[in-house]
Amino acid sequence: MRNLLKRGQTYYARFIVPQDRWEDAGKATGTESRKFGRTPVRMEVVRTLGTKDHREALRRRDKALEAIRRELDSKLVAAGLAPLHGDWEPPWPSVDQRAVEDGLAYRQDLEKASGEYIARDDPHAPDDGAPDTQRELLADVIRDQVEEAAEAMPPADGARYYRTTMGVIDGTHTPLGGLLDRWGRERDRSITDTSRAADRAAFNHFAEYVCEVMPRAVSATGTGDGSPRANDAPLQALRLMAVQQIEPSVTGGFVEWLLESRGLRVKTAQGRVSPLKVFWQWCIRKHVITGPNPWTGATEGMKKQAQRVSRDGKERREFTEDELVKLLSADPDEGKEPGLRRRWAWGSAISDLMRLALLTGARENELCSLTVGRIINRDQVLAHGSLWGAGQLWGISVTDAEAKTTSSVRRIPLHPLARRIIERRLGETDGSAEALLFPECKPGGAGNKHSYYFAKRFTEFRRRVLGAEESDGATAFHSFRKNFGTYMHRASVAGVPECQLSVVQRLMGHKLETITQSVYTEKDMAWPVYERAIMGMVDKGMPEAVRECL
Structure with a gap:
């Protein structure tokens, strides 16, 4: 009875929103709750059933609940959020789906059938409406088959199936x-x-x-x-x-x-x-x-x-040197008031991921979803002295599961400064290949990405450190990736040959622009080339003040 309410003499259907989706439902419907302050929260949806009879209300309840679910799912998806039931669809076809598939199959059969005249046994027999061609004969058979299939269904479904299938065959009505x-x-x-x-x-x-x-x-x-x-x-x-x-x-x-x-x-x-x-x-x-x-x-x-809009407004750019120093020097656990500290789940993640993004050029979700199994070359021991030898740097791999495009599947060496972060994070896991290095980055949003909630928390941090008016629309976490590309270019100008464009494109997961690059050259370069590019970028391309902060 929890899905059925009686107010006065009228019955209502009560749809209960799962607790983990209260905030999402509130955002999608614009509902505020006194209990949760200004945070939009929607815990239930109540709709009238338009009847005072209890038995009739029970009969109408299931349809009403399904209609409410569809309406709420539609608003969630429009807001860029996942539907309540996820993306799962029943493996069996609906009436409309079956009708469309059957109709298209019958239509193809008719198109293949011959349109030549069928000679009759008695040419002088009167015309009794019999088919004159093979196509007309097949059309009669198909119509009988559709009628037979429709009669085997409940009346309402059968009528819809027949009307839809024949409309698809005629090419006049194919439901979307x-x-x-x-x-x-x-x-x-x-x-x-x-x-x-x-x-x-x-x-x-x-x-x-x-x-x-x-x-x-x-x-x-x-x-x-x-x-x-x-x-x-x-x-x-x-x-x-x-x-x-x-x-x-x-x-x-x-x-x-x-x-x-x-x-x-x-x-x-x-x-x-x-x-x-x-x-x-x-x-x-x-x-x-x-x-x-x-x-x-x-x-x-x-x-x-x-x-034109970009020229009139703010254009997305990399962080300036001063902005990077502020971000890397700021304590994410420090409150809005100077000297006020607060321990929260995102402080360590923000500090670590900013540095990894700047040192690898990887995308936000590629880093937030890092697992133990995606850390490569862990059996290599960092040599003393020179860091330029082959096979000395650890690395991270970006697989199909996290890659934005086919070109994004790649390997990126980890600078020794980045390796320190990874080593500490590895020590906090159980060591299994699937263990997350950033377990605080829970997946969410329409794409169920690990960066979904982190992006919101980093935005709060960025606004507190740099100011919303100055940084909104101009910078975001993606700006670290722009800094990586900028520093690679500076290192190339400064004389590091491995920081040339073709190497940077592979490290950043960009599509190679020319046919020569994409077709006639190796898809992946030797690991030492990537190592020297990463080391050269930090040594020759990165500002000294930023390097000191790292």
């Missing part, structure tokens, strides 16, 4: 839901969780837009059997619409709607259009619809707009 499921399965095999989260955010925004500009078409998708209409979660309503209903005149106004009605930045709007363009191109490739792709040219001119 089944197509999105098929496309999603292919995407899961080729892109990261973060990119899939971007896909969901794009389609959530597009669903809101379609519900605004095509209310009649959205309302017409209701089937009379409890399927979502326009007043339900927009994405659920969009899934019931046919891809053939989305005309170029509709897609043409989406970018303008994102910029003006939703107030998104130009680059963010570009990111919303990209998955839509890829999906429509997939539909064309699968012969669901014919070309051209309505999203081609949708973002034309937006790159120049983004550049």
